[in-house]
Structure formats: C-alpha cells, structure tokens
Amino acid sequence: MTGLDARLRRGPAVPAPPSQLAERAAASGVLDVMFATVDSPIGPLLVVATERGLARVGFPQESRDDVLGAIATRISPRVVEAPARLDGIRRELDEYFSGARHRFDVALDWSAVGQFGRQVLDACAAIPYGATDTYAGLARAIGAPRAARAVGNALGANPIPIVVPCHRVLRTGGGLGGYGGGLPIKEHLLRLEGALAL
Amino acid sequence: MVLPPFALVLDDHQDVLWRYVVAMAGPHDGADLYQETLVAALRTYPALHDATNLRSWLLTIAHAKVVDAARAGSRRPVPVAEPEAAATHLPEPADDELWGAVARLPDKQRAAVVARYVGDLAYADVARVVGCTEAAARQNVRAGLARLREEL
Structure with a gap:
C-alpha cells in the first residue's frame, strides 16, 4: 500500500521539456517583465527589462528574489526568465567588460526613477x-x-x-x-x- | 494583492505541474498542455486574489486544459513514455506499468488520484482542481487506488 503511494507520488519519470513560456508570452502580449543572469568578471549580474527597455541591473550580492520581488510589486508580477530575449544587453555587457565597448546603446526603462x-x-x-x-x-x-x-x-x-x-x-x-x-x-x-x- | 514574481512560482511548482500533465495526458500531449498551462497561468496571474495555494491554482488551470483537450478528442491519455523517449537517460525506471494502469482508470478517479499524489494536494485542493466536492474527491481517490491495486 505505501509502495503504491510512493510510486504515485514520484510521478512519471519523464524529463520536462524546456519552457517556451517567454516566446509564447511575448507572442500573446503578456510578457511584462523579463530577466536573465549575465556572467561577468565581477560575478553574475541580474538584468531585468520591460518592453520599454532595461529597467534594472542587480549586483552579484543582491538577492535575485528580492530584486524580482520589488519589480513584481512595482511593475507587474508577470516576471519571466527570458535569456534569449536579453541577448542584446548580454552582448553589450560582454563587450564592455572586454574593453571593446565604451558606451551602451540598449534602450532603458526609466519608469522607476523620479x-x-x-x-x-x-x-x-x-x-x-x-x-x-x-x-x-x-x-x-x-x-x-x-x-x-x-x-x-x-x-x-x-x-x-x-x-x-x-x-x-x-x-x-x-x-x-x-x-x-x-x-x-x-x-x-x-x-x-x-x-x-x- | 502582493504576488510573488511569476518566475518564483514556477521555481517552486513547475516540476509538479509537468509531472501532473504527463500523468494525465502522457509525455507527448502533456508537453503541449504544459506549455499552454504556463501561458494561461501567466495571463491570469495578476488578477489572482489569493496567493496562498499557488500549486493548486496552477493544477486547476492544467486540469481544465487536460479536460478540454480530451473533450476535443484530439488527445487521449496515454501516459506511457514513448520508446525513443524511454529509459536511456532517465535517472530512475519510468514505471510504465503503473502509469499505464493510471491511464486506464475512469476519468474522475484518474484525475483525483493524480491530483492527490502527483500534485501532493490536500483533499480540499484535489476537489478544487478536479471540480468536485471534497467527499467525492476522497471517494474517487479511494476507488482509484483500489483499482490500481487490483491491476498491479
């Protein structure tokens, strides 16, 4: 009896497919906030963007959950991990840290700033x-x-x-x-x- | 209503959601239902009034998707891994015998058993997910388990 319980609780052992949420959400207009982690020489940076542009860069020592939580409260709780959609800022940061880029060109979302x-x-x-x-x-x-x-x-x-x-x-x-x-x-x-x- | 970022809800519950749809609809159709559930959940998320039981909320959306798909006739519950997807890189045996038997349960019993065990839900939440009374949820789980024991 407990054997059956345990087998049921384990669930089917099929690996989950990669989430298509970011693409599907963007296509249906419900991707309010996207984020990704970008590796850098000073540690992993959290980048958060809206449709308007880059809204937040989080330092390695900031808690990801806290940064995203504040954004969820202020902008929208529809916060989705979407690395592919943040390739532009990732590339610019890579270039900046390699010394090749002296100025950022990505659009910025200033809505949090008075x-x-x-x-x-x-x-x-x-x-x-x-x-x-x-x-x-x-x-x-x-x-x-x-x-x-x-x-x-x-x-x-x-x-x-x-x-x-x-x-x-x-x-x-x-x-x-x-x-x-x-x-x-x-x-x-x-x-x-x-x-x-x- | 202060809601956590949707991504953090998924951190906590997307594995259960995946196992739930696979147990209900099989890995092939389950994959579509899983993606559809994620978008449907994201769409309605900001309107949510109660963030205390997000797992049963997600599974309620998934359950509706499973039922719609079955009703549309395009999908049948075949929760057994397809040959090419099976075994090779799985960390544990797929237990096809069990999930084959679950697939053959009557709809209400299957839904209640899967919500209870794969979803790891209290009976009140099982009832919410599958849309019945708590007493009916208990009864369907009991009957489903009895049938599985006979078969296995």
Whole structure:
C-alpha cells in the first residue's frame, strides 16, 4: 500500500521539456517583465527589462528574489526568465567588460526613477568613459550646487548601474565615495575604464 | 494583492505541474498542455486574489486544459513514455506499468488520484482542481487506488 503511494507520488519519470513560456508570452502580449543572469568578471549580474527597455541591473550580492520581488510589486508580477530575449544587453555587457565597448546603446526603462533622480542620472550618463566627476560637480551640472548629498542618494538609488555609470562619480578630493555594488566593484570598473591608475 | 514574481512560482511548482500533465495526458500531449498551462497561468496571474495555494491554482488551470483537450478528442491519455523517449537517460525506471494502469482508470478517479499524489494536494485542493466536492474527491481517490491495486 505505501509502495503504491510512493510510486504515485514520484510521478512519471519523464524529463520536462524546456519552457517556451517567454516566446509564447511575448507572442500573446503578456510578457511584462523579463530577466536573465549575465556572467561577468565581477560575478553574475541580474538584468531585468520591460518592453520599454532595461529597467534594472542587480549586483552579484543582491538577492535575485528580492530584486524580482520589488519589480513584481512595482511593475507587474508577470516576471519571466527570458535569456534569449536579453541577448542584446548580454552582448553589450560582454563587450564592455572586454574593453571593446565604451558606451551602451540598449534602450532603458526609466519608469522607476523620479524627476530629480533622472536629472542626476542623465548628468551622470554624460560623464565620458575613462573620466570621473564628483558629487559636487554633478550637483553643479544639474544647477543645484548645494545638493551634493541628494545627488549622492540619487546615484545610490540608480536602478541600472554599470550601464548608467554612477561608478564614475567620486568624492571631492579623490576618495572613491560609495557604491551600491561595493567598493571593490567600483574600483574594478574604474580600472577597466582606465580612470584609476593600475 | 502582493504576488510573488511569476518566475518564483514556477521555481517552486513547475516540476509538479509537468509531472501532473504527463500523468494525465502522457509525455507527448502533456508537453503541449504544459506549455499552454504556463501561458494561461501567466495571463491570469495578476488578477489572482489569493496567493496562498499557488500549486493548486496552477493544477486547476492544467486540469481544465487536460479536460478540454480530451473533450476535443484530439488527445487521449496515454501516459506511457514513448520508446525513443524511454529509459536511456532517465535517472530512475519510468514505471510504465503503473502509469499505464493510471491511464486506464475512469476519468474522475484518474484525475483525483493524480491530483492527490502527483500534485501532493490536500483533499480540499484535489476537489478544487478536479471540480468536485471534497467527499467525492476522497471517494474517487479511494476507488482509484483500489483499482490500481487490483491491476498491479
């Protein structure tokens, strides 16, 4: 009797086919949020996108479930793993980390960013590859010279790090300042770009 | 209603969903029903009011797909692995004898037995999945098991 129970509970031993959910969902217009993991020299990055574009890059030490959970609450719970549909950003990140790419071209979804944050991140995105600026410098650039601290907070809340290069913003006087991904990653990116002496 | 990301629901339940549709419809038709269930579930997911029993919710959708397919006549329950799919890379014996016998159960008994054991559901959820009362679910599981024991 228990033998029959156990055999039934095990279920048919047929391997599951690969899910076609991402393709089918996209075809029927119900793929609201897609994500994939991209390997990189600083560890696996979580990339999350909507139809509008890249909405979030998660650092290796961020919990995948937490990042996706926040997105599910804010955008839509229709969150599906869809690596093939994120090949574009994967390729650009690969090229960036190999030093071949100095500027990202993928579309971005800014919907999580408020007006002030957007101003700050736009100014930050204008810092060229290989260069750096300071919190105070960015504050001046957006016409709010006394808002260096708020600028720092806005950079800290950057949902699309690496692609929107908040790592290029340092403390006045040359200190590295902070970084959501941790200072070793900030240093790695700045060395990669030649902005820090080896 | 705060719902977890759909991908995390699948992390937890897609294996059970797959085994459920294979036990109900066989690996060939089950493969289509599995993909169809995933999309149908994703489509209605944001409207869900209760995220406490997502496995029985998924299996309820799967069950409706299985019933529709059987009704359409295009699919018959043949849950025995096809020869080319069998054995070679399977980690354990496919137990075709058992699943052949399950396939020959009357519809209601098969649905209840599979929901109960493969779906690992409480009787209340078995009833929800197959669309009957809890008492009928118990009765169908009992009758189905008795029949399987006779056959095996």
